[in-house]
Amino acid sequence: MYGEEASKLAREAKRTIDHFPPYNDPLVRSITREIRHLHETCQSLIREYNLQREQAEEEARRRWQEQQDQNSQPAAASSSSSSSATTAHGSDRSDPNHTTLAMLEPITPLSSRKQYRSLEALTHELVQPMTELFWTKYMVHDTPLQRNKRILMAYHFQRLEKIKELAWAYNSLSDSSRRLLSPDEIVFFQEYERSCRNKYTNLPEFQELDLGLGLMISPPKEVFITVRVLKDCGDIVTESGSTLSLKKNSEHFVKRGDVERLINQGYLLHVA
Amino acid sequence: MSDYDDDMLHGGFGAQIPSVEPEAQIDPSQYLLHLTQAWINERAAPDLLQYEEDSVTNLLARIEEQTATIDELDSGTETAMIISILYQTELERVKFVLRSYLRTRISKLERYCTFILADPSSRRRLSRAEVAYAENYLRATTQHYHNSFLSSLPPSVQPQDLEVFDRKLSMVSQPPLDEAVFFRVVADIGDFQISEEDTLLLQPGQIYILRYRTVRVLLQRGQIELI
Structure with missing residues (x-):
């Protein structure tokens, strides 16, 4: 069934809104394949419809001609009297849908408005069911196409949001997160980091500000805080120039600014 | 000791005491108050607001001065150290x-990137750096969508800014201007037209909730503060 794969992807995206799953390449591929297939079907539907419509118009014109031939003997006198009233209308009937009539007019100069209407009605009668059928078929294929595309956009958008979070929190991709990204997403990460994040945070006027820090939830209450080390981070150099050795399970009383980034990355726990 | 007191008076960002430095026309604490309100507005408003260039530049300059002061204090006596900590706390804040x-501005800018760049009045509200940021960001995302999957679709399906289903469902996300905002009235506005038929008496000091689109003008004029 159309749209099934896409709805799988949408569900996956929704389910994983809080964590970051690996890029679902097979599913994305199968959805793009479905879109291509749907698009081809739509195109062939349009071609088929145009062809059938031409045939139907042809058919209508033929039947109308037959009727005219039958009517022409008894009604020849009356049709000539009404012709003068309709010649003015000839010009504004020249839109492309009615080329058939324009072609007919030189052959039957006596064509009256009434006769024209009968041709139009006949064509309409033949084309209408076809048009309805066409639109039904077309919508059935076009709706899942649009929907699939929308889901793909949404899926990639959600991933980009996560990648952006990573880019603000870390300077480079760790191996574990690298494995979760598609090659294109790694390119995006680097591009985003280089031309968006770094270009902005490294502006000379923002030097003092350490804009690159992850967004803090609460405003700082104090300069020095106590932190507990959750994961070994080795030695870090503080703002004042001294080194600080952060071993697992040790506690330190440090300047908040020095360890802010490590807290955001989950290496340290803010105790007090 | 009296030196430090003086420093506190001059340098304190949040200090309500008017500056006595002759060269400063506006008290730096005014910039801070202004920017704090701008920050609250920015966080509460669905749309991107005017960039507060003056306040930002001024505060950045003050931060630099203050950092130098702290460095001086740090090499001083114990009392100086305590004052230095007070300074640092304030500086961090x-x-x-x-x-x-x-x-906050960057995150809104990213979300409504295409719309903001295309809309001249929104674009004017950005700083130069933000415009560059938005352009780079738009390029990076467009490229990413294209490389990831759009390139393998038929050309007529590829555009990223179509109206979907002709139902006015645009693919370009726009700021939800119809969102409701809470705000406090700070100026004398009087009767304010909130829709074609209705007017509302907005009294200074009172808090109201209204559609952002309606009160946008008042916010631009600085007659209300979002909360």
Whole structure:
């Protein structure tokens, strides 16, 4: 069934809104394949419809001609009297849908408005069911196409949001997160980091500000805080120039600014 | 001791005491108050607001001065150290507001990137750096969508800014201007037209909730503060 794969992807995206799953390449591929297939079907539907419509118009014109031939003997006198009233209308009937009539007019100069209407009605009668059928078929294929595309956009958008979070929190991709990204997403990460994040945070006027820090939830209450080390981070150099050795399970009383980034990355726990 | 007192008076960002430095026309604490309100507005408004260039530049300059003062104090006596800590706390808080302000703008800018760049009046509200940021960001995302999957679709399906289903469902996300905002009235406005038929008496000091689109003008004029 159309749209099934896409709805799988949408569900996956929704389910994983809080964590970051690996890029679902097979599913994305199968959805793009479905879109291509749907698009081809739509195109062939349009071609088929145009062809059938031409045939139907042809058919209508033929039947109308037959009727005219039958009517022409008894009604020849009356049709000539009404012709003068309709010649003015000839010009504004020249839109492309009615080329058939324009072609007919030189052959039957006596064509009256009434006769024209009968041709139009006949064509309409033949084309209408076809048009309805066409639109039904077309919508059935076009709706899942649009929907699939929308889901793909949404899926990639959600991933980009996560990648952006990573880019603000870390300077480079760790191996574990690298494995979760598609090659294109790694390119995006680097591009985003280089031309968006770094270009902005490294502006000379923002030097003092350490804009690159992850967004803090609460405003700082104090300069020095106590932190507990959750994961070994080795030695870090503080703002004042001294080194600080952060071993697992040790506690330190440090300047908040020095360890802010490590807290955001989950290496340290803010105790007090 | 009296030196330090003086420093506190001059340098304190949040200090309500008017500056006595002759060269400063506006008290730096005014900039901080202004920017803090701008930051609150920015966080509460669905749309991107005017960039507060003056306040930002001024505060950045003050931060630099203050950092130098702290460095001097740190090499001093014990009393100086305590004052230095007070300074540092304040400095960190000012930095926090600035950072958060800039980042809030960036996050809105990213979300409505295509729309903001295409809309001249929104674009005018950005700083130069933000325009560059938005352009780079738009390029990076467009390229990414294209490389990831759009390139393998038929050309007529590829555009990223179509109206979907002809139902006015645009693919370009726009700021939800119809969102409701809470705000406090700070100026004398009087009767304010909130829709074609209705007017509402907005009294100074009172808090109201209205559609952002309606009160946008008042916010631009600085007659209300979002909360």
